[in-house]
Amino acid sequence: MGEAPRLALDATLRPLARAGMDPEPGETLPTFAVRMERCWPQLAPELERFVALYQQLR
Secondary structure (H helix, E strand, O other), X not given: OOHHHHHHHHHHHXXXXXXXXXXXXXXXXXXXXXXXXXXXXXXXXXXXXXHHHHHHHO
């Protein structure tokens, strides 16, 4: 994977980690995003868009 997608992923996960929400071991990005959407439904459109873009870049 290139560096740009990884940096974008890290930047997206950092604020969630500060809120105590980290991916579980082995949890995929789409599964993690769905779990975050349950906690913060208002983030759903942005998370879904990010996951789709991230997967395209990979």
